[in-house]
Amino acid sequence: MTKIDPHFAGELKKYGAEDFAACFNCGNCTAVCTLSEKTANFPRMMIRMGVLGLKKDILASKEPWLCYACGDCSETCPRQAGPGHYMAAIRRFAIAHYEPTGLARLLFKSNPFAIFFTILLAVILGIFLFTLKPDHEVVRWIFNWLPFAVIHDMGMVIFGFTGLAVLIGLINMLRHISGNSKKAKGKKQSAWNAFKGVVGEIATMKRYRDCDLEEDSYWKEKPAYIRPWFIHWSIMWGFIGLFLSTVLDFILKDPATNIWWPSRILGTVAGILMIYGASLAIFYRLKKVTKTYEETRFSDWTFLIFLWIAGITGFWMENAVAFSSNVNLHHVIFLIHTIISMELVILFAFSKFAHAVYRPLALFFHFKNQG
Ligand code: SF4
Ligand code: SF4
Structure with missing residues (x-):
């Protein structure tokens, strides 16, 4: 009923x-x-x-x-x-x-709580990182200051926590929308075809491109590289690339300091993409270029600004390591980079970021119902 x-x-x-x-x-x-x-x-x-x-x-x-x-x-x-x-x-x-904890409700509905929680989390992460003593003796000072094993273990715990929240969220979504999908009339696609549709959409953003090419769209005559679909594509693939490059560093357990190492090249290209996309998205929202960008919630700002800071500080650190530069400012930047990146990951299931898993699942059911 x-x-x-x-x-x-x-x-x-x-x-x-x-x-x-x-x-x-x-x-x-x-x-x-x-x-x-x-x-x-x-x-x-x-x-x-x-x-x-x-x-x-x-x-x-x-x-x-x-x-x-x-x-x-x-x-x-x-x-x-x-x-x-x-x-x-x-x-x-x-x-x-x-999501099962209720944290996202509080974060979305109350800006004071979102500010308080974001700062509190940053302070907790900062204190944790500060408990590890700096060591300036060698060129790869970062991993002496903050032993790589610690980042690795902490990353695993965080991934575990946020991964569980994402998994429960996906199961909940599946429970809710699969019933509707079964009720849908008409011919259905195979799961494999629907899956291929999702992969194609993630790779090309065709549906988003169609929006930008709409007859009356503000973006129709604008070059592709400044249209919203490309901005979204850049942020998404930039983040995926940075994530893969970080995973490669974790697997190798001895991150490359040479900028020509494959994982570094991947990180550099992905970082440029993500900073480009996040910068334009922030600019469009500040300028309110179309109605879409007129209303920006606190959760939209934090998501974009965090991505932007993570990208910029990541580049800073890459240069510091590549040129064996060891000054206190780098330590502060590294601290900011680590805290922001961890907050992004920890809050994945509880923020706008979660659309990265919910949208593909919805697209899967959408393509499945297209006979
Ligand atoms: S914003 Fe409106 S027109 Fe654009 S995709 Fe969403 S529902 Fe359609
Ligand atoms: S939101 Fe309502 S009033 Fe506005 S165009 Fe859609 S149906 Fe019409």
Whole structure:
């Protein structure tokens, strides 16, 4: 039986859906959305669910994750109901409800708590790192100051914790949306084909590109390298590349100090991509270039700024190590780099970052239902 929650609209406001109650159901937003189709009807349908308090139906929908926040729908809404922002808000709501601890709810809903928690976590990590005594005797001073085994072990514990939260979140999402998928009528694709669709989408961002090429889009005439899809692609592949290069360092247990070592080259290229993407994303939000960028929540800022700082401080450290430079400033930068990177990983399941696992799962069901 469908349960209606009369307080749901008020709840969604706390996640950033400020004006959606103004919607009068005209369907304009769905008509302009390039990504809305027979097997994925949004954003109007999602807004009706919000207005009617159909909380469980939203959690059981793949649609929130099929939207790439291009904002075309918000530009054309006659009621200024902000359908694009509404879609972002229900993604936050879903992240907060799939993860098991309740931390994401607090982080999304309360900026003072988010600031307090972020600082507290940084202080705890900082104190932990400071307990290890510096040693300036050798060129590769970093790993004397902070023994590599310690970073390795701490990384494993953190990965374990956040990995478990991500896994439970994914299982919860699967539980919610697989029922809807089974009910969907029509011919279905094989799991293998759906999987290939997801991989293709991650590699090329075709759906996001389609948004940017929409007839009335602000980005249509702009060069590809400054369009939002490419910015998103750069951040995503930059992060994946940096993650792989860090894993390679962990596996080798003796990270290369030579910048021409393969893992270093991968890290350098990925770092450039990530800094490029994060810089432009921050710039667009500061300048509010389109409606999409007009409303930036604290959680959006922290995510982007953390990625940017992690990239810049990573480069700083790469140069310091490559040129065997050993001054106190490098120690401070290294501390900042380690704390920010660890916060990003620790908060993966509890922040906007979680879309990196939820979106592919939603895309899988989407491609599966496309006969
Ligand atoms: S959000 Fe705006 S465009 Fe979409 S159905 Fe409601 S009023 Fe119409
Ligand atoms: S923000 Fe873009 S992708 Fe998302 S619902 Fe609106 S038009 Fe569609």
